[in-house]
Amino acid sequence: MINPYRTDALLPQPGMLVGRRTLIQASMFGAASWAALQGTAGKKVTASETLSGEIGFGRAKRCLLLFMWGGPSQxxxxxxxxxxxxxxxxxxxTxxxxxxxxxxxxxxxxLSQRADKLAVIRSLGHDDPAHLSSGHTTLTGQLPPRNKSDAAPPSDRDTPHIGCVMSKLRPSLGAxxxxxxxxxxxxHPAAPGGQAPGQDSGWLGRQYDPLLAAGDPNAPGWQVPSLSLIEGQSPDRLLRRQNLLTLMDTQRRLVDEASMSRRLNAQQQQAFGLLxxxxxxxxxxxxxxxxxxxxRYGRNTHGQSVLLARRLLDHxxxxxxxxxxxxxxxxxxTHGNNFNRLKNDLIPPSDRAFSAVLDDLEQSGQLNDTLVVWVGEFGRSPHINASVGREHHPYCYCGVMAGGGIRGGQVYGASDKHGAYPSDKPLTPHDLVATMYHAxxxxxxxxxxxxxNRPHQIVAGRPVRELFV
Known part of the structure; x- marks a missing residue:
């Protein structure tokens, strides 16, 4: 059996603060390697410029992440x-x-009739059986401050979610x-820490937090709570209030030019723009x-959430x-009643929504530059327990990728005969996120x-270039 938990002494450990000397050495090594690979030794080139010619690099202009919280059975x-x-x-x-x-x-x-659009990864694995900490690793590509723990909630020491990193590097235009x-x-109600870390901007700063479209989009009359005006307010009245607040902020900045004031003002401007x-x-x-x-997407919470996601990508x-x-x-x-839950409640909405968004992205011509990823934080045990369920099993599980330069109709990696451990081409969550960053x-x-002002290296894993067209 191949060990899926390889280490690489040349790379910083996930989540590590990178020292100045390490950065300089890594930069020199990386630039020399890229230059040699491209036949440009002696020329000044950046990583992005050199990698722009690599297969799949930068093909994706947008990304939809379908996070199957709880750990689907592979x-x-x-x-x-x-x-x-x-x-x-x-x-x-089967x-x-x-x-x-x-x-x-x-x-x-x-989805079985759309496998030609999918790259199925059957060799994902790690060694963390806790929901919260492995959720952080899945969503950031880095280990959390406290690994193998369901007791550590989000903190400003967390690595930012990949979406927050992209907000910093590739911000949207307009409102x-x-x-x-x-x-x-x-x-997770059974986890002492409650909310999984790695879902916000962590050490990057609150201005890069996601907008939460909370609630049930399938509910009649649903609106995003954070975008709803107070009853009786109109956009014009809100703008007048904004102008007054801007005047007050100007007076305050004459006294205090601290960076916090400037950041707050930027967030206020963004909030008013949204409203x-x-x-x-x-x-x-x-x-x-x-x-x-x-x-077609499914009249349920997940289906309408994916439809909303497609609308947001379109806009x-x-x-x-x-x-x-x-x-x-x-x-x-699914520690208990695994098969009824999957058959009746979990797989059908996921199957329907994933298929619908693939169809719409392909029809609109956007699938080629929209990366879609389906994954949970770990898998389930091959052994069926006395409650007809499966326990946590991080050592081997599946992920699915599509679009954004990913070559469909392929299976990457393999598991052993019981789906317990990778038997070929093992990957970690760090590698999966690195592949997303590559795209x-x-x-x-x-x-x-x-x-x-401390430096953090964003990419901790190895991009899987073989997945790309």
Whole structure:
């Protein structure tokens, strides 16, 4: 069995503050390597300029992340084991897809006919069985400040979510936010820490936090709470109040030119822009979609969240994360009743919404430059427990990628005969996020600074270039 938890002494440890000497050495090594690879030794080149010719680099202009909070079972989704014993295989049958040799669980009736658009990764793995800390690693590509823990909530020491990093590096134009999360920040009632870290901007600064489109987009009359004007307010009246506040802020800045005041003013301006912009309100308005389209995505929280995400991408939001919603049944964390939950509650909405957004992106011509990623924080145990469920199993699980230069119709990596450990081409969450950054045009040596001007290397894993066209 191949060890999926490789280390690389040449790279900083995930989440580590990179010292000046290390940065200089890494930069010299990286620049020399890139220059040699391109035949440009002696020429001054940047990482992005050199990598721009690499396969898949920077192809994606926008990203949709479908985060299946709780940990989907790899055996019951995209890596079925029809030859395994009943106690491992479970009751689901395996179905062929529209790509010969690629099989899914029988419950993915729609996605199975779109496998030619998908790259299925069957060799993801790590060693953290806790929801919160592994959630941080999945969403940031870096280990959290406190690893293997369900007791550590979000903090300003967390690595920023990939969407927050992109907000810094590739901000949206106009009034629309650069990063939107739908429909909530993932939270687990059984975890002492509650909300998973890694869902906000962490050490990067609050100005890069996502806009949370909270609530149930499937509910009649749903509106984004943070974009709703107070009853009786109009955009014109709000603008007059903004002008008054701006005058007061100007007076205050004559006394205090501290950076915090400037940051607060920028956030206030953004907030007022969101509240008063008709284009923003239109982007979030699901009533603009036909009943047939809403039905196609599924008249449920997840389906309408994915439809909203597609609308936001269409209107210029570069990054949208759809977290599996608070369903009151512990999400994909199926310690008990695994097969009924998957068959009746979890897979059908995911199958329908994922298929619908792929169809729409392809029809509009945007799939080629829109990266779509489906993944959870870990997988489930091959052994079926006494509650007809599966326990946490971080050592091997699946992820799915599409669009943004990803070559469809492929399976990357493999697991052993019981889906317990990777047997070929093992990948970590660090590698998956590094691959996302590669697609989005972020070079491996990219460094950002925190509020104390300390450098952090953003990319900790190895981009999987073989996944790209």
């Amino acid at each position: 055996l019951d989704t995209f890596d079925p084991k029809p030859e395994a014993p009943d106690a491992v295989r479970g009751p689901f049958k 179905i062929a897809t529209n790509v010969p040799g690629i099989n899914f669980s029988e419950n993915f009736q729609l 629309l936010p650069s990063f939107v999360t739908v429909p909530w920040f993932a939270y 008063t912009s008709s284009s923003v309100r239109q982007a979030f308005d699901l009533e603009q979609e036909s009943p047939e389209t809403r039905d 210029g939001v570069p990054f949208v994360s759809v977290n599996w919603q608070n369903d009151g049944q512990n999400f994909w964390d 989005l045009g972020v070079a491996p040596g990219e460094v950002l600074h925190d509020g104390l």
